[in-house]
Amino acid sequence: MACKLAGTCTQCGRPGLQRWLGLSRVPLCATCYGLRALRTDIKLLLQALDTDEHREKDVILEENLSPRVRLLLTSSWRLLRPEGSAAAVRCLSAASLEREAPRLRSLMDELDKQLQGMKGIPPAEPGGFDAG
Numbered sequence: 001m002a003c004k005l006a007g008t009c010t011q012c013g014r015p016g017l018q019r020w021l022g023l024s025r026v027p028l029c030a031t032c033y034g035l036r037a038l039r040t041d042i043k044l045l046l047q048a049l050d051t052d053e054h055r056e057k058d059v060i061l062e063e064n065l066s067p068r069v070r071l072l073l074t075s076s077w078r079l080l081r082p083e084g085s086a087a088a089v090r091c092l093s094a095a096s097l098e099r100e101a102p103r104l105r106s107l108m109d110e111l112d113k114q115l116q117g118m119k120g121i122p123p124a125e126p127g128g129f130d131a132g
């Protein structure tokens, strides 16, 4: 049974692949996907911060963040060595994420502007696409 993953990018019409954006799966090319994926990541991170999800845990482990977001937060990492563990892990305190929030928000605004400039189609939101 052949599984055809390729499709046409819903934003620019170039050949694209089915990709996850938040909770929706949409055909997008690499360019359109990159900007939207980054925007979605930042949005989810800021939402989590707003709902205090991170504050309860106090620190956020690197492994719980997407590779894109990890790059954005490079300057905020600190090393944590869990008790009884030989290896240190990189983590981020909720307080330093809080400090990064304004920068993340302005980056998201910038991404919005770029996405709006592309074909005038609004950026994808989770659940905003038909399943077909």
Ligand SMILES: [Zn+2]
Binding pocket: 009, 010, 011, 012, 013, 014, 016, 028, 029, 030, 031, 032, 033
């Ligand atoms: Zn595209």
